[in-house]
Amino acid sequence: MSQEDEPPSTLWGLDPVFSAFARLYIKDLLQIQESRQVPGIYFYNSHPIYKVDVLGTVVYKRERDDFFCYGVDDGTGVINCLCWKNEKWRQTDDPPERSETGFNPIAELKKLQEAQRRCSQLEIGETLRARGPVKTSRQQREVMASTFYKVNDPVMAEQIAWMMEVPELYRKCYDKPFQLQANATSGPTVGRVTRATHILKDFLKEKTVTKFRPYDVLELLQPLVCSQSQTKPGDQGQQNDASVAGPSAGQQLRQLLKESLQVLQDQGAVYRKVKSQDELYHVTEHDKDLLIAVKDIIREDSKREKYAEKGCHVLHILSAVRQRYSPNISKEALELVLKTLECNSDVISASNSHYTMFS
Incomplete structure (x- = not known):
């Protein structure tokens, strides 16, 4: 990516990926190009990135007085993770003997430090998770780990959860270019869709609406279109000339409603049980x-031997709901339903992604 193709650095903060620890595949971390404006910033599909979150198997290690260097393999590539030792590693004093008469906080603190030391010292074949900025040192890409620890994962549950989450992040975020320039020039339109979405949410919540059609809520957004069409007296002549070929107020209103309903569907707040010409939305x-x-x-499924111990996985529930109720239920809508049932004490979450009945 050339400097001309890079978005201005003043706009990088508009991209949420810039402030997050990006969970990219290691093969992509090895290939992303460094910014020509600011050293230490990298770009993946126009997303500015400088800190990452990696999980993988240690395939080699080197230890120095001040740091460990682990080679981490996530199945797509291997990257160096430079993990600095803190002051606790230099404290080699023997812990004081524990008093027979009571609790010794200094001795217990030493035990905690020793446990922390064991969690930060890994061997080949163990699983490491590291977070920190990406650096290029001696033409080699590295992760300068600000946080790192050994993942106890005997049945690979953590790695399976990771492999299920990362592809979804790619589909929903990383593989979609963040058009900073377009967003900067179309701020009023984006802001209007946001305001329209809030208006619809407030109406559905206040009136406890269970289902509706687009024409039922069309008038709620009318003030947004009217306020957008109002112009200053000095600009009236230019506005009249520009609006000859532009969309009418009715077209703008329908387009605004369409975009707002799509946002609500993406969030799982509404869905269409049956997709037909009769656009009926369910809350x-x-x-x-x-x-x-x-x-x-x-x-029913929690009684099966397969799900008796941990409960039903959210993806299993989603598949069953699509087969038995409606194929148009999104994962976001299901998560909202599960949250509602959990708040009502109808179900409980056995883990981050498993649910069972409340007994």
Whole structure:
């Protein structure tokens, strides 16, 4: 990426990836190009990145007085993780003997430090998770780990969860170029869609709407279009000339409603049970039939031996709901239903992604 193709550095903060620890595949970390404006910043598909989160198997290690250097392999490539030792590593004093008469806080602190030392010293074949900025040293890409620890993962549960989450992040975020210039020039439009989405959410919550059609809520967004079409007296002549070929107020209103409803669907707040010419939207939180369907699935499948111990995985529940209730249920809508059921004490989360009935 040339300097001309890079978005201005003043706009990087608009990209949420810039402030997060990006969970990129190691093969992509080895290939991303460094910014020509600011050294130490890298670009993946126009996303500015400077700190990452990696998880993988240690395939080699080197130890120095001040740091460990681990080679971490996530199945796509190997990258160096430079893990600095803190002052605790230099404290070699023997812990004081524990008093027979009571609790010795200094001795217990020494035990905690020793446990921390064991968690930060890994051997080949163990799993390491490291977070920190990306650096290029001697033409070699490295992760300067600000946080690192050994992952106790005997049944590979952590790695499986990681492999399920990262592809979704790529689909929803990393593989979609962040158009900073477009967003900067179309701020009023983006802001109007955000305001329209909030208006629809407030209406659905206040009126406890269970289902609706687009024409039922069209008038709610009318003030946004009217305020957008108002111009200053000095600009009236230019506005009239520019609006000859532009969309009418009615077209703008319908387009605004369409974009707002799409945002609500992406968030899982509404869904269409059957996609037909009759655009009927169901409000996820207020759809009692959907809540009952999800609850019945968890109740029935939790009795099966396969799910008796940990409960039903969210992807299993999603597949069952799509087969038995509606193929148009999104994962976001299901997560909202599960959250509602959990708040009502109908189900409980056995882990981050497993649910069972509340007994």
